[in-house]
Amino acid sequence: PQMEYRYSPHPGLVHRYHSRAALVVTDTCTSYCRHCFRRRLTGREKARISEDQVSASVRYLEAHPQVKELLITGGDPLTLSDSALDSLIARIREKRRDIILRICTRAVVTYPMRVTDNLIRILKKHSTAPMYLMTQFNHPREITEESTQAVARFVDNGFPAMNQSVLLRGVNDDAQVLSDLCNQLVAIRVKPYYLFNGDMVSGTGHLRLPLSEAIRLEQKLRERLSGLAMPVVAIDLPHGGGKVPIGVPYYRGEQESGQHLFVTVEGKKVLYTDP
Numbered sequence: 001p002q003m004e005y006r007y008s009p010h011p012g013l014v015h016r017y018h019s020r021a022a023l024v025v026t027d028t029c030t031s032y033c034r035h036c037f038r039r040r041l042t043g044r045e046k047a048r049i050s051e052d053q054v055s056a057s058v059r060y061l062e063a064h065p066q067v068k069e070l071l072i073t074g075g076d077p078l079t080l081s082d083s084a085l086d087s088l089i090a091r092i093r094e095k096r097r098d099i100i101l102r103i104c105t106r107a108v109v110t111y112p113m114r115v116t117d118n119l120i121r122i123l124k125k126h127s128t129a130p131m132y133l134m135t136q137f138n139h140p141r142e143i144t145e146e147s148t149q150a151v152a153r154f155v156d157n158g159f160p161a162m163n164q165s166v167l168l169r170g171v172n173d174d175a176q177v178l179s180d181l182c183n184q185l186v187a188i189r190v191k192p193y194y195l196f197n198g199d200m201v202s203g204t205g206h207l208r209l210p211l212s213e214a215i216r217l218e219q220k221l222r223e224r225l226s227g228l229a230m231p232v233v234a235i236d237l238p239h240g241g242g243k244v245p246i247g248v249p250y251y252r253g254e255q256e257s258g259q260h261l262f263v264t265v266e267g268k269k270v271l272y273t274d275p
Contacts, residue, residue, distance in 0.1 A: 010056040012049045016242065019068045023057055025049045025088060026075035030111035048080060054091055062095040069100040071134070078107040078114050082122055089126045097128040103159075104134040109142045112150035120157050133161040135190060139172050140180045148188045155189045162193040165231065167214055168207050175220035182221070182229040192231035195221075197246065199236055211235070211246060218247050223266075 007016040015021040026048045049057075061067055070092065077085065092099065103123070107114045123131060133154040137143060155161055163185050165172070172178055182192040195218075198208035209217075218233040234245050252261040258274035 009060050010053060012053040013057040013060060015060075015064070015067065018066060020071065021061070021064075021067050021069075022071040022073050023049070023092075024074055025072060025077050026079055028074065028079040029076040030079060030107050030114070033106070048084065049088075054088065058091055058095050061092070061099065067099065069102060070096075071102045071104050073102075073104040076105050076107055077103060078105045078111070078119075082116075082118055085119070086122045086125075089123070093126050093128060100129050101126075101131045102134045103131060106136045108133070108135050108150040108154075109137055109147050112144075112146040115150040115153050117153070120153055123159070124157055127158070131159050133159045134193075135161060135163045136165065137163050137181065137185060137190070138165050138168060140177065140184050143181075143184045143188060151188055151190055161190040163190045163231075164194040164196065165192070167195060167197050167209050167217070167233075169209055171207075173209055173213065173217065175217055175224065178217065178221055179224045179229075182225055182231060186226075186229045192229055194243075195231040195233045197233070197235045215246055222247075 008014050012024050013021060014024065028047065061070065072089075080088070089101070092101070133151070135151070137147070151161055165178075165181065167173060172181065178195070185192050197211065197214040198204055214233065214235075221230060221233070232245055233247055234243050236243050250262050250264070252263055252269075255261050255271065260272045260274070262270050262272055264270060
């Protein structure tokens with residue numbers, strides 16, 4: 001995660017992937033997760049992004065139209081006031097009315113009462129391009145009446161919702177727990193998007209799973225879940241390697257001309273023939 005600095009054209013802006021960038025707007029969260037991959041910067045009382053940093057980031061986005069999506073992240077952007085969020089998004093929309101915004105927040109879980117009618121009105125005001133709610137539910141117990149209502153406020157007003165979970169040893173490293181989580185997320189209109197094995201962050205090793213265990217869980221989930229409920233099980237490689245799926249390698253290669261061998265989730269070998 002410290003390699004984010006290599007991909008920061010300006011403080012606060014991270015441009016790691018060709019078509020998307022992340023704007024780190026605050027170091028504050030409503031609660032601080034033990035597994036956080038940005039723990040090096042969260043909760044250090046540096047508060048919100050500066051006006052100069054916003055200006056520099058907006059100029060960069062204007063000059064790089066290949067950036068189609070911008071993650072508004074932190075910390076948690078919903079720790080900003082309604083007026084601060086309004087001003088921030090308005091600055092972005094002045095130059096990039098077309099850019100898709102992802103509101104990356106765990107507040108729907110940790111502080112669901114933050115999602116007010118006024119907040120939704122402000123976000124809708126800036127919907128010249130789609131906005132997505134990106135949540136982090138890690139366990140079925142986090143799907144409460146309050147968090148469900150917070151999600152519904154977004155979805156009912158036209159904001160699609162997607163979830164990124166973290167595999168946590170002793171918390172959710174169980175196929176039944178994860179299946180329940182993913183199915184319940186679909187039931188509250190949240191698409192399970194990613195399930196990440198933990199990043200190699202100092203002080204979090206006791207929460208990370210060996211990769212072999214994560215792969216076995218991925219296979220069990222494929223046996224249990226529909227395509228709608230199945231997240232991409234992935235790792236974010238160290239040294240800026242980026243996100244890669246860790247799923248079972250179903251494709252085993254070409255056997256003869258036009259004949260391809262696959263192994264199903266049940267372990268059966270099946271040939272696929274090219275036209």
